[in-house]
Amino acid sequence: MIEVHNLTKRYGSKLAVDHLSFEVEPGQVTGFLGPNGAGKSTTMRLILGLDRPQEGRATINGKRYAQLSQPLRTVGALLEARALHPGRSARDHLLYLAQTQGLPRRRVDEVLGLVGLQDVAGKRTKGYSPGMTQRVGIAVAMLGDPEVLLLDEPVNGLDPEGILWIRNLMKQLAAEGRTVLVSSHLMNEMAVTADHLIVIGRGRLIAALPTQEFIERSAGRSVLVRSPAAAELARLITARGGTVAMPPGAGAGGPTGNGAAVSPAAEVPAGAGAAVPPGGDGAAGTLSVTGLEAARVGEIAAEAGIVLHELTPRLASLEEAFMETTAGSLEYGVPASGMPGQDQQGMPAPDQQGAPAADQQGGRAPDQQGAPAPERAP
Amino acid sequence: MTRVAQPRRAAAPVGRHSARAAPGAGLGHLLTSEWTKIRSVRSTLWTLILLVVVTVGFTALLSLAVASSWDQARPGQRAATAADPVATILGTGITFGQLLVCVLGVLIVSSEYSTGAIRASLMAVPRRFPMLAAKALVFAVIMFVAGEVTAFGSFFAGSAILHSHAPVALSDPGVTRSVLGAGLYLTVLGLFAMAIGAILRHTAGAISTAIGVVFVLPIIAQFLPGSWGQHIHDYLPSAAGQMITQAHQSANQVLTPWQGFAVLCGWTAVLLAVAFYFLQRRDA
Ligand SMILES: Nc1ncnc2c1ncn2[C@@H]1O[C@H](COP(=O)(O)OP(=O)(O)OP(=O)(O)O)[C@@H](O)[C@H]1O
Ligand SMILES: [Mg+2]
Numbered sequence: 001m002i003e004v005h006n007l008t009k010r011y012g013s014k015l016a017v018d019h020l021s022f023e024v025e026p027g028q029v030t031g032f033l034g035p036n037g038a039g040k041s042t043t044m045r046l047i048l049g050l051d052r053p054q055e056g057r058a059t060i061n062g063k064r065y066a067q068l069s070q071p072l073r074t075v076g077a078l079l080e081a082r083a084l085h086p087g088r089s090a091r092d093h094l095l096y097l098a099q100t101q102g103l104p105r106r107r108v109d110e111v112l113g114l115v116g117l118q119d120v121a122g123k124r125t126k127g128y129s130p131g132m133t134q135r136v137g138i139a140v141a142m143l144g145d146p147e148v149l150l151l152d153e154p155v156n157g158l159d160p161e162g163i164l165w166i167r168n169l170m171k172q173l174a175a176e177g178r179t180v181l182v183s184s185h186l187m188n189e190m191a192v193t194a195d196h197l198i199v200i201g202r203g204r205l206i207a208a209l210p211t212q213e214f215i216e217r218s219a220g221r222s223v224l225v226r227s228p229a230a231a232e233l234a235r236l237i238t239a240r241g242g243t244v245a246m247p248p249g250a251g252a253g254g255p256t257g258n259g260a261a262v263s264p265a266a267e268v269p270a271g272a273g274a275a276v277p278p279g280g281d282g283a284a285g286t287l288s289v290t291g292l293e294a295a296r297v298g299e300i301a302a303e304a305g306i307v308l309h310e311l312t313p314r315l316a317s318l319e320e321a322f323m324e325t326t327a328g329s330l331e332y333g334v335p336a337s338g339m340p341g342q343d344q345q346g347m348p349a350p351d352q353q354g355a356p357a358a359d360q361q362g363g364r365a366p367d368q369q370g371a372p373a374p375e376r377a378p
Numbered sequence: 379m380t381r382v383a384q385p386r387r388a389a390a391p392v393g394r395h396s397a398r399a400a401p402g403a404g405l406g407h408l409l410t411s412e413w414t415k416i417r418s419v420r421s422t423l424w425t426l427i428l429l430v431v432v433t434v435g436f437t438a439l440l441s442l443a444v445a446s447s448w449d450q451a452r453p454g455q456r457a458a459t460a461a462d463p464v465a466t467i468l469g470t471g472i473t474f475g476q477l478l479v480c481v482l483g484v485l486i487v488s489s490e491y492s493t494g495a496i497r498a499s500l501m502a503v504p505r506r507f508p509m510l511a512a513k514a515l516v517f518a519v520i521m522f523v524a525g526e527v528t529a530f531g532s533f534f535a536g537s538a539i540l541h542s543h544a545p546v547a548l549s550d551p552g553v554t555r556s557v558l559g560a561g562l563y564l565t566v567l568g569l570f571a572m573a574i575g576a577i578l579r580h581t582a583g584a585i586s587t588a589i590g591v592v593f594v595l596p597i598i599a600q601f602l603p604g605s606w607g608q609h610i611h612d613y614l615p616s617a618a619g620q621m622i623t624q625a626h627q628s629a630n631q632v633l634t635p636w637q638g639f640a641v642l643c644g645w646t647a648v649l650l651a652v653a654f655y656f657l658q659r660r661d662a
Contacts, residue, residue: 065504083494083498140498
């Protein structure tokens with residue numbers, strides 16, 4: 001359990017963290033999101049007692065970090081910045097840290113095995129690749145078998161195998177009842193990893209809520225359809241109240257199994273008929289449909305005897321939701337009326353105005369949550 | 379080419395019981411840890427070896443030069459060397475040794491900052507005072523051993539070479555104290571440089587500062603006129619500290635050997651106090 005209360009950190013005149021308060025509960029993976037410079041890494045350093053806040057406090061299981069007698073046994077952390085002497089081997093790095101906690105040498109080899117570095121652990125970290133360096137950092141975090149983990153962009157530099165591994169590791173740690181706070185730039189990564197999200201912008205809290213809710217509240221659902229008769233289908237869908245857009249790279253055929261890898265639907269390219277995408281003659285066109293359930297789209301196609309190559313319901317990606325939410329934060333200060341009603345026709349999200357975690361946002365949220373939804377084609 | 383083994387599947391147990399070993403993070407743990415830190419970085423070990431080899435080697439070389447040119451030297455110079463051969467023997471090599479000690483003392487702290495390892499260290503030991511105290515203690519012991527090896531090595535090399543011209547033995551008055559004192563001087567000088575490293579945190583700046591204070595200030599102070607000039611000179615950290623390496627106090631010195639050493643210790647204590655203060659207050 002991590003509690004951050006009214007935390008404020010200034011570097012000179014730069015306000016990096018601004019009266020930030022949130023809680024991180026055990027038993028789930030909590031994603032820590034925010035645009036570059038939002039203050040995520042700073043917040044983590046403050047929680048870890050590396051930097052001193054001007055105001056506020058951060059506690060771990062009710063104690064300040066400096067009050068923990070063998071902190072690595074309670075908290076494991078992976079920092080954004082390198083924290084390794086290049087002239088020292090990974091094993092010696094882990095060993096000296098283990099010794100401060102009275103941990104046996106055996107534990108060093110265990111965590112080296114855990115991150116798959118046992119064969120190179122005797123070499124100086126100077127020659128390690130970024131991914132290997134990252135693994136050393138993860139080994140350090142796991143060293144004391146901690147019940148609280150803070151991981152600042154852990155997938156940095158990792159190969160796909162490593163990303164999958166760390167994702168499962170985090171889920172497993174959370175399932176064991178530990179507290180896991182993980183920051184990332186990869187929103188899609190968070191969509192599949194995090195159960196809960198804390199979103200900050202300019203050092204302030206924007207939202208703290210379950211991931212699912214964050215996505216649902218922030219942007220609409222859509223259905224991805226591929227069909228050789230896309231133009232015809234688009235016309236039918238539009239006629240039945242749906243909205244059709246052409247995702248970029250349509251027809252290029254990128255399957256989107258996890259439903260999160262596709263960037264926001266773009267407007268129909270110039271030159272194409274407004275509501276009717278091009279490529280009707282034979283090529284399997286891709287449509288992004290909003291305003292209709294996948295089942296309904298399937299029925300429409302069936303009624304008209306149109307062949308479908310793909311019919312995938314998808315939530316707005318976390319990336320879209322994130323852009324939208326933080327765009328609101330960047331526009332903080334602009335009166336709500338300055339942002340025209342963006343609740344476009346066909347947006348099914350029931351309560352766009354519902355402010356996530358309004359209780360924690362000191363009344364700023366409602367403005368921000370009126371933020372524009374991603375543009376859909378007319 | 380080494381291949382990174384694939385990480386163990388996450389299904390494997392994450393927290394083994396060896397992480398739940400005997401509790402109680404005492405000074406002993408910190409001392410062991412600091413020792414591991416120092417011995418596991420090659421540059422530290424090499425600097426220590428260099429300190430002994432270069433200092434003893436230089437002492438031997440310069441003693442050879444003095445011995446071979448003994449007959450050509452001015453009578454006054456010969457008399458001075460004969461009166462306090464230890465000062466000649468230790469004075470030459472130690473001057474170079476000091477340089478390496480300054481580098482070593484600074485690096486022992488500043489390298490943690492420049493590499494970022496300090497963040498790992500402080501996460502493990504968030505109460506920062508014990509960490510720096512343990513580091514200072516371990517470094518002092520290492521420096522003491524290396525310093526005494528250097529001092530006695532230099533003495534035996536130099537006295538053997540100069541034997542026929544200016545015989546000197548450890549049993550002569552003040553000699554054992556000077557030789558032991560040379561090792562002590564290097565030890566405290568190491569801590570002095572370490573404190574500068576901890577205050578400035580940047581390797582290059584801290585090494586320049588340490589060398590400036592140790593080498594350059596005494597030279598400048600020598601040009602100051604009158605007795606106050608002599609006072610200033612004698613109270614400078616390196617000039618004061620080096621007095622313990624002479625068997626006999628020279629006529630114009632305002633401090634006795636032990637007083638001089640105490641002055642160096644005083645400077646070091648002040649700088650360490652400043653270092654501790656900054657360490658507690660600053661962001662890592
Ligand atoms: N040591 C420092 N000195 C001065 N300014 C700092 C320092 N650390 C952070 N900042 C500033 O504080 C702000 C927050 O930085 P921080 O690194 O916490 O952001 P972040 O959310 O981690 O960003 P990113 O996503 O790029 O990692 C930035 O404007 C940064 O320039
Ligand atoms: Mg960051």
